[in-house]
Amino acid sequence: MTLPGPVFLMGGLFGGAVVLQLLRRWTGLMAWLAVVITGGMSLFIALVPLGRRLSLGPVTVSLGDPLNLFGRLLIIEPVDRLPIMFIGTTAALIFVIAWRLLPHSNFFPVGLAIVALLAGSLMVEQVVFAALMIEMAAVLTVFPLHEPVERADGRRYGGRIKGGLQYLVYATLALPGLMVTQLLLEQFAIFPADLQLLRTATILLSLSLALLLGAVPFQSWLSSVATDGSPPVVTFLFTINVGTVWFLLLAYLETYRWLSVQTAFGSLFTSVGLLMMVIGGALAASQRRLGRLVGYATLVDNGAMFVAIGTGQVAGLSLTLIILMARPLALGLMTLGLDGLRRLGKGSDAIDQLAGAAWRAPWRTLAFMVGGVAMAGFPLSPGFAARWGLYRLMAEASLFQAVLALVGSSGVMMGLISAVRALLTPGSGSDRGAALTEDRVVVILIFVLLGCTLALGLFPQPLSQVALQMAQGFSFFAP
Amino acid sequence: MRPFSLWLERFSQFVSLPAAWGIFLTGALIYIVSEWRIRFLALIVQYAFIGVLFARVFDTRPEMALMKIVVGWLICGALLLSERIRRVEQRELEPVGRWAANLPFRFLLLITATVVARLASQRFALPYVSPDLGLACFLLVVLAVLFFGTEEEDPGVVGIGVLNLLAALEIFYFAQDPGLLVSGLMVSLNLLVGLAISYLTVAEVAV
Numbered sequence: 099m100t101l102p103g104p105v106f107l108m109g110g111l112f113g114g115a116v117v118l119q120l121l122r123r124w125t126g127l128m129a130w131l132a133v134v135i136t137g138g139m140s141l142f143i144a145l146v147p148l149g150r151r152l153s154l155g156p157v158t159v160s161l162g163d164p165l166n167l168f169g170r171l172l173i174i175e176p177v178d179r180l181p182i183m184f185i186g187t188t189a190a191l192i193f194v195i196a197w198r199l200l201p202h203s204n205f206f207p208v209g210l211a212i213v214a215l216l217a218g219s220l221m222v223e224q225v226v227f228a229a230l231m232i233e234m235a236a237v238l239t240v241f242p243l244h245e246p247v248e249r250a251d252g253r254r255y256g257g258r259i260k261g262g263l264q265y266l267v268y269a270t271l272a273l274p275g276l277m278v279t280q281l282l283l284e285q286f287a288i289f290p291a292d293l294q295l296l297r298t299a300t301i302l303l304s305l306s307l308a309l310l311l312g313a314v315p316f317q318s319w320l321s322s323v324a325t326d327g328s329p330p331v332v333t334f335l336f337t338i339n340v341g342t343v344w345f346l347l348l349a350y351l352e353t354y355r356w357l358s359v360q361t362a363f364g365s366l367f368t369s370v371g372l373l374m375m376v377i378g379g380a381l382a383a384s385q386r387r388l389g390r391l392v393g394y395a396t397l398v399d400n401g402a403m404f405v406a407i408g409t410g411q412v413a414g415l416s417l418t419l420i421i422l423m424a425r426p427l428a429l430g431l432m433t434l435g436l437d438g439l440r441r442l443g444k445g446s447d448a449i450d451q452l453a454g455a456a457w458r459a460p461w462r463t464l465a466f467m468v469g470g471v472a473m474a475g476f477p478l479s480p481g482f483a484a485r486w487g488l489y490r491l492m493a494e495a496s497l498f499q500a501v502l503a504l505v506g507s508s509g510v511m512m513g514l515i516s517a518v519r520a521l522l523t524p525g526s527g528s529d530r531g532a533a534l535t536e537d538r539v540v541v542i543l544i545f546v547l548l549g550c551t552l553a554l555g556l557f558p559q560p561l562s563q564v565a566l567q568m569a570q571g572f573s574f575f576a577p
Numbered sequence: 578m579r580p581f582s583l584w585l586e587r588f589s590q591f592v593s594l595p596a597a598w599g600i601f602l603t604g605a606l607i608y609i610v611s612e613w614r615i616r617f618l619a620l621i622v623q624y625a626f627i628g629v630l631f632a633r634v635f636d637t638r639p640e641m642a643l644m645k646i647v648v649g650w651l652i653c654g655a656l657l658l659s660e661r662i663r664r665v666e667q668r669e670l671e672p673v674g675r676w677a678a679n680l681p682f683r684f685l686l687l688i689t690a691t692v693v694a695r696l697a698s699q700r701f702a703l704p705y706v707s708p709d710l711g712l713a714c715f716l717l718v719v720l721a722v723l724f725f726g727t728e729e730e731d732p733g734v735v736g737i738g739v740l741n742l743l744a745a746l747e748i749f750y751f752a753q754d755p756g757l758l759v760s761g762l763m764v765s766l767n768l769l770v771g772l773a774i775s776y777l778t779v780a781e782v783a784v
Contacts (some may be wrong), residue, residue: 168758
């Protein structure tokens with residue numbers, strides 16, 4: 099029996115999700131199985147050529163073969179390989195992080211199902227099916243996002259669900275635009291002279307993607323999710339769910355060339371991106387809650403990606419991909435830090451309640467700080483190389499815009515400095531609680547992530563080479 | 578066409594305009610009454626009206642309309658159960674027939690929303706759907722916006738808003754592309770949303 103690539107990948111992930119659901123009692127086994135499945139998927143996609151048939155016992159897998167589902171095709175194109183690898187590798191990394199933070203959590207099985215749906219959205223050709231898969235993944239994300247977290251003393255924290263509700267609402271609001279775009283594109287195929295159809299499709303597609311990416315003025319879900327959600331799941335959402343939407347945006351720019359040749363394309367992306375960076379930076383600088391800081395740092399990061407695409411150059415596209423690939427490390431570190439600090443604050447991440455927490459949870463504070471520096475795109479982090487390249491690219495066209503982008507990033511840094519200063523300031527006698535009992539594995543994880551961040555910050559060439567390779571897969575900016 | 582399908586098509590044509598207003602009235606009831614049992618009764622009736630409109634959209638496949646009603650009622654059951662668990666956890670005993678807060682403001686919003694939906698359906702007629710189906714779509718969308726805008730902390734009502742928005746999208750989209758795969762995925766999505774809202778309703782009080 100020959101299995102087409104989409105069946106093998108999505109079937110394996112969904113099957114894995116069912117098995118993990120049965121193994122929830124054994125967190126370690128469940129987490130590492132999730133790591134093996136997602137990591138294995140990435141390796142498989144990386145090593146096996148699309149045209150080759152690989153015999154795995156009774157079945158033969160042909161990655162390049164399409165799956166025909168009621169006349170709709172799912173196929174792994176060469177340009178999909180690196181995005182699917184990114185999703186798989188990032189998921190594996192986050193599952194390792196969540197291993198010690200989320201005991202008996204439904205995050206592992208649900209996470210595999212989400213990865214399956216998001217990979218499916220990259221493989222399917224029609225916008226409508228990609229939109230439905232993205233929406234389903236968004237709905238599934240809500241489950242682990244608001245799962246109560248168990249503290250060491252057996253008590254649980256959580257219970258605020260506003261973030262998940264907002265994400266659900268925004269993802270659903272994005273759905274009609276994407277589905278109607280599909281209808282308009284089908285009509286345009288019949289009436290190619292009717293350019294109004296394309297204009298309407300452009301507006302609807304842009305609005306929907308802006309909702310899904312949390313672009314200004316639809317950014318409120320980013321901060322709500324980061325404030326209320328379980329930190330590892332927030333990282334999953336901001337890297338994998340949002341990352342897939344970015345890859346879809348690039349895929350649509352590649353498929354529907356009329357999108358990128360619109361006269362307003364570059365200025366629209368640059369304006370939206372700059373607005374996101376400035377507003378995100380201003381909000382981050384004035385934050386008194388650590389979770390919100392993570393949300394606004396992501397807003398600024400997304401803004402930088404918009405600006406990079408708005409340059410209309412292959413170099414800008416590479417920078418977008420570097421920022422996206424650097425995000426899991428930075429957010430992973432912030433997650434590890436935020437999780438510990440929230441446990442210390444009995445579920446609260448308000449800076450005022452965490453005065454002096456740096457002395458009671460030094461490693462977690464260090465992780466949060468270095469992750470924050472990386473998200474802000476400051477030196478000794480992989481994000482710095484991308485942001486510096488972006489400022490230089492922008493300065494060639496407009497120095498003012500480059501300075502605005504730098505100001506936005508500095509806002510995140512200011513918010514971080516303010517938070518760390520409060521964490522370092524010892525509280526009054528009554529505020530002083532017991533130190534956080536550190537899990538050695540978590541400390542080791544923090545050091546590994548710190549090492550990777552510093553190594554990629556000092557030597558960003560491997561990351562930029564992969565990003566350039568990915569960018570070359572897209573030809574919409576080619577002269 | 579089979580006699581039953583023919584009869585059903587004529588029936589749904591006849592009742593689709595009243596069904597559109599029925600959807601709005603049940604939505605308005607959910608909006609102005611805070612007693613959760615009445616809200617869920619209204620939602621059950623609303624799904625019956627949505628089913629009538631689906632019979633108009635899928636005129637040759639009435640089983641799709643039936644499936645929409647069954648799925649909707651399943652979701653109602655899940656929401657009802659989780660709301661009950663939440664109330665027990667919170668030990669809230671509310672008297673039957675309690676109205677929502679800011680009632681005059683809500684009435685004003687409802688009247689405005691009705692006018693907006695009515696004018697929008699006349700001014701921006703949706704392509705490929707009949708005027709009564711178009712009106713139903715606009716009414717469902719304004720209801721969803723009202724639920725999102727004024728009940729953002731209540732997972733049950735926001736969830737009903739999400740389901741209303743999906744129902745509006747289904748009516749509009751399926752009138753043009755009634756494909757089996759899209760229909761199946763939309764059914765799954767509705768069920769998932771229902772489950773997620775039930776989960777959030779319970780998760781809020783689980784700590």
